[in-house]
Amino acid sequence: GGFLMMINGMLFYPLSSALLFIQSGALHFRGRTVLCALIGLLICKASAQPTEAPADLQAELSSLRQTLSYVMNRYRLLCDHYTNMASNCSAPVLSCSACPAGWLHVEDKCFSLSEERLDYENSTARCKEMGSHLAIVETKEQHEALEKEARKFGNFFTYYWIGLTDIENEGVWKWVDNTTLKNPFWAEESHQPDNFNNTEHCVVLESSNHKWSDVPCNFIYPRICEMDAFLL
């Protein structure tokens, strides 16, 4: 219904802009980022399985899956087109990849560590603006890859926001997608999370001890954003 039309409207405009970017040979990276973000969004929408959805929702889901399939094929075609065009280019070119340029690819996710420093709320908003969300660190492999990147990128002693908070209910840690924390990497040797002074409701990944701590949400830190990888 209206939602689908909105998705269609959102989708085809960026698709044609992306094509224009690629055809003009200028800033092709930007068009690709928009595409990756949109495809990530659609994958989220289409893979959310309602348990007992009414018929009209099932129809909308099926239609969204078709649209997703169309967009993925279209993206592959654009990548082929771009790769062929790039082969005639004397300047260095980017290739189509699972993550936008500069993002770290770990398992089926893409992560980006910022230099900019903001509080938790504004960091959340900044990730959203990029078609992503604050990092949801679900596996040991993701955690270790991010720790390594944090030390390399942020040096020895840097805290990075991840998308975990107990602001709604003290001691109940939830990710930005509202799922409950299952696999924590707290800095237990320094008794984290300790809710020091009853003011610490947001979580950082620390590059120094390779663990997580709770800190006040209004502190100013760089962040880690995440989006789904687009597996070509």
Ligand SMILES: [Ca+2]
């Ligand atoms: Ca703490």
